[in-house]
Amino acid sequence: MNSSKIYALAVNPWAVIGSLAMGGAFGLLLPELSQKFSIIGDIYVNLLKMTTLPFMVSAVIFSLQRLFRDGGTSRLLLRVVTVFIGASATVAVVGALVLLVMRPGMNLSSATMHTFGMMVGNDTTSNETVMNLYGTDAAAKGVNLYDVLTSLVPTNIFAALANGDALKALVFALLFGLAVGRVPERISVGLSQALETVYHACQKLMHWLSYPLPLILFCMSAAQLGKSGVGPLHAMLQFVIAFFVVSLLLVALAAVVIWKRSSHSLGQTLDALRAPFALALATRNSAACMPSMIESLVDGLGFARARVELMVPLTVSLLRVGPMVYYVCATLFIAQLYGHPLGIVEVSTVLLASVLAGFASAGMTGLVTVSLIGMTCVYLSLPFEAAFILFLAVDPLCDMLRTLILVIGNTAAVTVICPRPLKI
Known part of the structure; x- marks a missing residue:
C-alpha cells in the first residue's frame, strides 16, 4: 500500500468515527489504563501547534506580496467584510432556530435535574473557579474600542510568537506583507523564496502528521471518557443533541x-x-487545520493559491463561526433551563451578543472560550455561574463540534471570497 492510500485511509470519515467509538468504549471499560493515553494526544496536538504560527505568518506575507503584484486588493477587502457579516448572521440565526424548536432546556426529567444539582454541588471549588473566570470576563466586558485596538498590535513580534499569540502574529503578518508588497521584486525575491520554503515545509509536516490519525483519535477518546465517564453526557444530553443538530446543519450548508x-x-x-474534516475532529484546533484547508481548496478544488493562502489564516483567526453559534445555543439553553421568557427582543439580544463574543474569542481556547458564555448571559441576567460546570463537563465534545463548524464553515467562506475556479 503506497503513502497516498494510507493517507486516504487515515483521514476517511468512517475511520475517524470508528476510532472515536472504539476509543470511547475502551475508556469506559478500562478507565484507569485509558487515562494514561492522554500524553499521546497532548504530544500530537503540540506537534501540530508547533507548525501553526510559522505556517500562518509565511503564508500571509507571501500571499499579500503576490496579491499586490496581481492587483485587486481593494475589491477583495469589500468582499471579505460582506462575507464576514453574512456568515456571522447565518450561523447565529440557524443556532437560535434549532434551540427554539428543540427546546433542550425545557421539560427536563427530575433525574436529569438531580444530576445537574449533583454536578454543581460536588464542585467544591466552583465558587473560586467562577470568581477567577469572571475576573477575566468582567475585564472583557469593560473593554472599549481603544483597548481592543491596542491589544491587537504587538509591541514585540518575537514575544508574540514565543507566547503563541496568533492574533498579534496575524496583525504583524498583514502589515509586514503589505509593506513587502511595495518593495521592488528584485529586492524581495530572496525573502519570497525563504517564506515559500517555510510554507511548504510546514505543509509537509502537517501531511506526515495525518498518517497516525486513527491511533491518535483512539487514544484521545479513551483518555477523555476514561476520565469523565458518561455521567456528564447524560446530564447535558439534550443540549449536546441540539448542538449536534446545529453543527450538522451548518456543516451540510457549508459543504453545499x-x-x-x-x-x-x-x-x-x-x-x-476529508482531511480538514478529520483534523478538526482529531485536534480540536482550527489553526492546526489551516494547511489541510489550503491543500483541499487549492489542490483538491482548484481555487487560486494566492487568494486561498491569504484568506484561510484570516478567516480562521477572525471569523469565529464555531464559538458564535455555540454562544447562541448555550445562552438560549440556560434561559430555557431557568424558565426565562424569550421574545423577539431577547433572542435578538442573544444573537448580537453572541456574534460579538465570538469575535472576542479570537486567539482563545479551552476554558476561556467557555467562560465567554457569561458575556452573553449577562444581557438577559442569567445565572451562568451555576451552569458553568455543566458546560465544562461536555466541552471536549462541544469543542470538537465548534472546531468542525469553524473549519468547514471558514472553508466555505473562503470559496465565496475567492473567484470561482475555471471548469475543467
Missing part, C-alpha cells in the same frame, strides 16, 4: 456552498474535504 462555488461534483467536493 463549497460544492456550488467549485467546478467539481458533490462527490469530489466531499472527498477534498
Whole structure:
C-alpha cells in the first residue's frame, strides 16, 4: 500500500468515527489504563501547534506580496467584510432556530435535574473557579474600542510568537506583507523564496502528521471518557443533541456552498474535504487545520493559491463561526433551563451578543472560550455561574463540534471570497 492510500485511509470519515467509538468504549471499560493515553494526544496536538504560527505568518506575507503584484486588493477587502457579516448572521440565526424548536432546556426529567444539582454541588471549588473566570470576563466586558485596538498590535513580534499569540502574529503578518508588497521584486525575491520554503515545509509536516490519525483519535477518546465517564453526557444530553443538530446543519450548508462555488461534483467536493474534516475532529484546533484547508481548496478544488493562502489564516483567526453559534445555543439553553421568557427582543439580544463574543474569542481556547458564555448571559441576567460546570463537563465534545463548524464553515467562506475556479 503506497503513502497516498494510507493517507486516504487515515483521514476517511468512517475511520475517524470508528476510532472515536472504539476509543470511547475502551475508556469506559478500562478507565484507569485509558487515562494514561492522554500524553499521546497532548504530544500530537503540540506537534501540530508547533507548525501553526510559522505556517500562518509565511503564508500571509507571501500571499499579500503576490496579491499586490496581481492587483485587486481593494475589491477583495469589500468582499471579505460582506462575507464576514453574512456568515456571522447565518450561523447565529440557524443556532437560535434549532434551540427554539428543540427546546433542550425545557421539560427536563427530575433525574436529569438531580444530576445537574449533583454536578454543581460536588464542585467544591466552583465558587473560586467562577470568581477567577469572571475576573477575566468582567475585564472583557469593560473593554472599549481603544483597548481592543491596542491589544491587537504587538509591541514585540518575537514575544508574540514565543507566547503563541496568533492574533498579534496575524496583525504583524498583514502589515509586514503589505509593506513587502511595495518593495521592488528584485529586492524581495530572496525573502519570497525563504517564506515559500517555510510554507511548504510546514505543509509537509502537517501531511506526515495525518498518517497516525486513527491511533491518535483512539487514544484521545479513551483518555477523555476514561476520565469523565458518561455521567456528564447524560446530564447535558439534550443540549449536546441540539448542538449536534446545529453543527450538522451548518456543516451540510457549508459543504453545499463549497460544492456550488467549485467546478467539481458533490462527490469530489466531499472527498477534498476529508482531511480538514478529520483534523478538526482529531485536534480540536482550527489553526492546526489551516494547511489541510489550503491543500483541499487549492489542490483538491482548484481555487487560486494566492487568494486561498491569504484568506484561510484570516478567516480562521477572525471569523469565529464555531464559538458564535455555540454562544447562541448555550445562552438560549440556560434561559430555557431557568424558565426565562424569550421574545423577539431577547433572542435578538442573544444573537448580537453572541456574534460579538465570538469575535472576542479570537486567539482563545479551552476554558476561556467557555467562560465567554457569561458575556452573553449577562444581557438577559442569567445565572451562568451555576451552569458553568455543566458546560465544562461536555466541552471536549462541544469543542470538537465548534472546531468542525469553524473549519468547514471558514472553508466555505473562503470559496465565496475567492473567484470561482475555471471548469475543467
